[in-house]
Amino acid sequence: MDFNERQLERQSFTQRSLLVTSLLVIFIVVILFRTFSLQISNFTEFDKASLNNRTYSVPVQPLRGKILDRNGEVISENIATFDLVTTPRDIKNVDEFLKKIENILDLDKDEIDLYIKNFNSKAFFNRELVLKKNLSEIEIARFEVRGFEHKEAFVGKRFRRVSRYDEIFSHVLGYTGGAGENNLDEQNRFRSNSWRDAVFSYANGLIEGKAGLEKTYNQSLTGTFGIKQFEVDARGRLVKELSYTPPINGENILTTLDIDAQKVAANQLGKRKGSIVAVDVETGGIVAIYSYPTFSVNKMANGISQSDYDDLINDPDKPFFDRSVAGRYPPASTIKPLMGIHALNRGQISWTTKINDPGFFELPEDGRIFRSWGEIAHGLINLNQALIRSSNTYFFDLAYNSGINELADDIEKFGFGSTVCMDCILEDEGLVPRPQWKMNNLNFGWFKGDTVNIGVGQGYISTTPIQLAHYTAVLANKGTKKPLFLNNSLSEKIQSSEIQLENFNQQDWSLLHKAMESVVESDYGTARRIRDQKDFPIAAKTGTGEIISLDSREEYERIREDQGLRDHAIIVAFAPVEKPKYAVSVIIENGESGGSVAGPVALRILKELLKE
Amino acid sequence: MIKKIYLDPYIFIGISLLAMVGVLILFSASEGDTTIVFKQSIYVVLGLILFLFVSQPDPDIYRRFSPLILFVTLVLVFIAYFFGPEINGARRWIRLFGFSFQPSELLKISLPLFLASFLFNKKLPINAKQTAISIFFILVCFLSVYIQPDLGTGLLIAASGFLVLFLAGLSWVFIGITIATILIFSPFIWNNLLEPFQRDRIWTLFNPESDPYGSGWNIIQSKIAIGSGGFFGKGYGEGSQTHLNFLPETQTDFIFSVLAEEFGFIGVLLLLFLYTFVLLRTFYLAVNARDRFCRLVIGGFIFTFGFNVMINLAMVIGLIPVVGMPLPFFSRGGTSLLSIFLMFGIITSMSTHKKFIPK
Numbered sequence: 001m002d003f004n005e006r007q008l009e010r011q012s013f014t015q016r017s018l019l020v021t022s023l024l025v026i027f028i029v030v031i032l033f034r035t036f037s038l039q040i041s042n043f044t045e046f047d048k049a050s051l052n053n054r055t056y057s058v059p060v061q062p063l064r065g066k067i068l069d070r071n072g073e074v075i076s077e078n079i080a081t082f083d084l085v086t087t088p089r090d091i092k093n094v095d096e097f098l099k100k101i102e103n104i105l106d107l108d109k110d111e112i113d114l115y116i117k118n119f120n121s122k123a124f125f126n127r128e129l130v131l132k133k134n135l136s137e138i139e140i141a142r143f144e145v146r147g148f149e150h151k152e153a154f155v156g157k158r159f160r161r162v163s164r165y166d167e168i169f170s171h172v173l174g175y176t177g178g179a180g181e182n183n184l185d186e187q188n189r190f191r192s193n194s195w196r197d198a199v200f201s202y203a204n205g206l207i208e209g210k211a212g213l214e215k216t217y218n219q220s221l222t223g224t225f226g227i228k229q230f231e232v233d234a235r236g237r238l239v240k241e242l243s244y245t246p247p248i249n250g251e252n253i254l255t256t257l258d259i260d261a262q263k264v265a266a267n268q269l270g271k272r273k274g275s276i277v278a279v280d281v282e283t284g285g286i287v288a289i290y291s292y293p294t295f296s297v298n299k300m301a302n303g304i305s306q307s308d309y310d311d312l313i314n315d316p317d318k319p320f321f322d323r324s325v326a327g328r329y330p331p332a333s334t335i336k337p338l339m340g341i342h343a344l345n346r347g348q349i350s351w352t353t354k355i356n357d358p359g360f361f362e363l364p365e366d367g368r369i370f371r372s373w374g375e376i377a378h379g380l381i382n383l384n385q386a387l388i389r390s391s392n393t394y395f396f397d398l399a400y401n402s403g404i405n406e407l408a409d410d411i412e413k414f415g416f417g418s419t420v421c422m423d424c425i426l427e428d429e430g431l432v433p434r435p436q437w438k439m440n441n442l443n444f445g446w447f448k449g450d451t452v453n454i455g456v457g458q459g460y461i462s463t464t465p466i467q468l469a470h471y472t473a474v475l476a477n478k479g480t481k482k483p484l485f486l487n488n489s490l491s492e493k494i495q496s497s498e499i500q501l502e503n504f505n506q507q508d509w510s511l512l513h514k515a516m517e518s519v520v521e522s523d524y525g526t527a528r529r530i531r532d533q534k535d536f537p538i539a540a541k542t543g544t545g546e547i548i549s550l551d552s553r554e555e556y557e558r559i560r561e562d563q564g565l566r567d568h569a570i571i572v573a574f575a576p577v578e579k580p581k582y583a584v585s586v587i588i589e590n591g592e593s594g595g596s597v598a599g600p601v602a603l604r605i606l607k608e609l610l611k612e
Numbered sequence: 613m614i615k616k617i618y619l620d621p622y623i624f625i626g627i628s629l630l631a632m633v634g635v636l637i638l639f640s641a642s643e644g645d646t647t648i649v650f651k652q653s654i655y656v657v658l659g660l661i662l663f664l665f666v667s668q669p670d671p672d673i674y675r676r677f678s679p680l681i682l683f684v685t686l687v688l689v690f691i692a693y694f695f696g697p698e699i700n701g702a703r704r705w706i707r708l709f710g711f712s713f714q715p716s717e718l719l720k721i722s723l724p725l726f727l728a729s730f731l732f733n734k735k736l737p738i739n740a741k742q743t744a745i746s747i748f749f750i751l752v753c754f755l756s757v758y759i760q761p762d763l764g765t766g767l768l769i770a771a772s773g774f775l776v777l778f779l780a781g782l783s784w785v786f787i788g789i790t791i792a793t794i795l796i797f798s799p800f801i802w803n804n805l806l807e808p809f810q811r812d813r814i815w816t817l818f819n820p821e822s823d824p825y826g827s828g829w830n831i832i833q834s835k836i837a838i839g840s841g842g843f844f845g846k847g848y849g850e851g852s853q854t855h856l857n858f859l860p861e862t863q864t865d866f867i868f869s870v871l872a873e874e875f876g877f878i879g880v881l882l883l884l885f886l887y888t889f890v891l892l893r894t895f896y897l898a899v900n901a902r903d904r905f906c907r908l909v910i911g912g913f914i915f916t917f918g919f920n921v922m923i924n925l926a927m928v929i930g931l932i933p934v935v936g937m938p939l940p941f942f943s944r945g946g947t948s949l950l951s952i953f954l955m956f957g958i959i960t961s962m963s964t965h966k967k968f969i970p971k
Contacts, residue, residue, distance in 0.1 A: 005735070028884055050840035054856050
């Protein structure tokens with residue numbers, strides 16, 4: 001190569017290497033720019049992603065609030081049980097460990113199998129694993145004495161939801177059951193997979209109210225989940241605990257219920273199907289509400305055998321069915337005070353109007369006979385006497401002279417045909433029939449006889465025990481209507497209203513109360529059975545709910561053979577008459593006599609409630 | 613008796629600093645594993661000795677022995693392939709006295725050396741025959757590594773060969789035709805020559821979130837590590853992405869992410885400064901080298917080194933697909949480190965010896 005060529009070559013090299021160097025410098029600039037974008041411009045995003053990578057928040061379950069009666073006595077609470085909890089990470093040899101534990105505690109085969117099955121994955125992820133559930137006191141003591149030998153195992157506290165009154169509050173209280181994490185309001189505070197590592201306070205894990213107050217007030221009872229934050233590695237292993245925000249336990253619920261009254265109600269009803277509802281007339285708070293047959297809430301919440309459960313489900317008497325709020329019964333003669341108010345208010349009669357009761361009512365249109373109970377002829381009687389003796393003919397006559405729509409309007413004013421409780425669950429509205437309803441549902445026109453039947457609380461009309469208790473409270477309050485409730489905190493929010501009655505004044509109310517008091521006091525009164533047992537004035541109205549419509553006494557004697565077809569015994573009552581404090585409704589299915597069967601039950605409850 | 617020590621102080625300081633920072637980061641990346649770090653430190657010391665040693669001879673020795681060096685290297689590569697142990701499905705190591713040795717790393721040195729000695733006296737531009745011969749050697753070297761398999765190193769070796777060819781005056785016509793051909797056949801390459809996992813990697817690059825737990829995982833976690841380092845970093849040994857194992861391959865391919873996470877943008881700036889400094893200094897040395905052979909060798913070496921660094925960085929920050937390519941001076945691996953020191957030793961030799969001009 002000559003000199004020129006050499007110069008040329010050098011020039012070419014310099015140019016070409018400058019080109020490559022420029023390329024590399026551009027590369028460096030691009031990389032710098034990109035790194036700047038990652039580290040400075042988008043720092044917040046990546047910082048969050050990195051934090052999200054390394055931290056893992058698990059929910060810590062709060063304890064449910066207690067459910068208390070109106071005196072603050074516990075109805076439902078959380079009772080601690082103890083489990084043997086281990087940390088597999090710290091256990092070198094499972095078999096040796098289990099052998100050591102077996103020297104202290106008996107382990108059955110299922111427990112060991114389950115333990116070994118889950119051991120490796122729990123050890124890998126550094127999670128706790130329960131070896132034995134529900135330790136007895138003796139087992140705990142035996143373990144604790146030797147506890148220093150087992151740093152990898154400890155006694156963990158787990159709670160159960162328990163009612164102190166297993167069966168008597170079942171329907172109103174309800175019970176808890178397993179909850180899916182999706183049902184929780186809190187789910188978006190946690191990553192979905194973190195629920196499998198949740199720190200459970202309950203032996204049953206996630207629980208929620210499935211019925212009754214437990215369900216209605218589930219949210220405030222549940223409380224707020226705490227957060228335990230861990231550092232985790234890429235494979236999800238827990239490295240260390242970073243922070244702990246304790247859970248906020250649920251709020252206690254102070255109810256309007258009274259444990260003693262409820263106990264009396266349960267005792268009095270005994271093994272008879274039916275319902276008892278007692279109401280504080282001054283507030284509208286429900287003090288006792290019982291339905292039989294019932295079931296064990298503690299079994300429902302903490303484990304019931306399949307056969308026990310099947311028995312409950314298949315029982316023809318439907319133990320889960322809450323008769324108090326959803327049972328439909330004819331109000332029978334308990335509707336008669338309302339009929340009287342209706343007739344007086346509409347000016348059909350006055351307190352002195354007398355009607356002849358020959359023991360039956362003949363419908364003028366077609367001569368159909370409507371019979372009285374026992375076909376007793378009461379002769380010429382006024383409203384007062386008709387109420388005391390529960391004359392059917394008198395009220396057939398009142399109903400006959402009423403327009404069905406006006407009558408239905410007045411019945412509905414007293415809360416029938418709609419729900420009356422603010423925080424009861426699955427409450428039935430009952431039925432106040434009207435021609436339109438009959439046409440729509442039965443495809444038949446309205447007959448005068450249908451109206452006549454309503455006069456004695458029979459026929460299409462149906463009511464629930466809680467509606468009857470509410471109605472009785474309205475009567476006791478002389479027309480002031482208050483919605484019923486269970487949670488004491490609602491008492492301030494209750495709006496009472498006056499029933500609009502143009503021609504029914506305070507004097508009329510007093511006369512009505514007098515008549516209802518005479519139902520107990522009078523020698524002719526249908527509830528005179530309880531007259532001598534009471535220690536305060538009681539106003540009442542009995543009823544006998546017919547299950548099937550019959551033409552004669554003889555026919556009833558025949559069907560009486562079948563217990564399920566016997567009449568329902570009903571009574572509504574309030575006391576003391578002068579300044580009423582409590583109203584009660586009692587329905588005993590197939591109990592036959594409102595006065596002598598349901599009457600004493602109502603009396604005992606009022607006695608319990610009014611005792612000083 | 614030594615009359616003079618041939619040494620370029622800038623290069624010496626630059627690569628010493630890089631090697632020291634490298635060991636520091638590796639210590640964090642290996643969770644403080646002293647065995648790994650001790651081994652790496654030994655390699656650094658050995659490397660510096662090697663560096664000083666190969667700086668001393670006159671460059672002509674390298675030119676004269678370059679065919680032999682290439683031949684021996686290739687033999688070693690084939691020995692590794694046929695007789696070496698299989699590790700992670702690849703046969704690229706030779707075990708000797710308890711040390712693993714990866715001869716393919718040496719091809720990055722012996723191939724440019726050989727091509728430079730072949731081309732240094734050829735007329736400009738390089739003619740077709742010489743181009744063909746050069747490409748033949750490049751292909752042989754590339755394939756010998758590609759079959760191990762080790763695509764990353766293979767491509768780098770090929771790049772080192774082509775860089776020398778380019779610097780020596782490869783005709784622009786040839787370059788134009790080649791680029792056009794590659795562009796035309798790229799669909800064919802995509803469909804027929806690339807393995808499915810390679811296609812996955814390229815695909816993932818453009819859309820890493822499409823498969824966050826599969827092939828996108830590495831890139832996503834690497835970006836999180838770098839991004840969350842912020843301006844000042846999380847502190848030495850405090851990188852949660854690194855130490856909780858979210859970041860993969862922290863000791864090898866993704867070691868830059870460790871530095872970026874723990875030392876932040878400041879650390880990245882410092883690292884890029886050191887590399888740029890060494891790169892520009894060597895570029896200066898290349899341009900001012902005593903003859904064409906030295907120019908070609910220095911140029912081939914340093915640009916290969918530069919591309920190696922840039923490809924690794926571009927890969928971990930998610931600019932290009934993931935290819936197995938370590939970061940010089942940082943990634944764990946003795947042979948790679950030694951060959952880098954060797955390379956800079958030869959660079960020093962070629963830039964410090966004056967040409968003896970016969971009268």
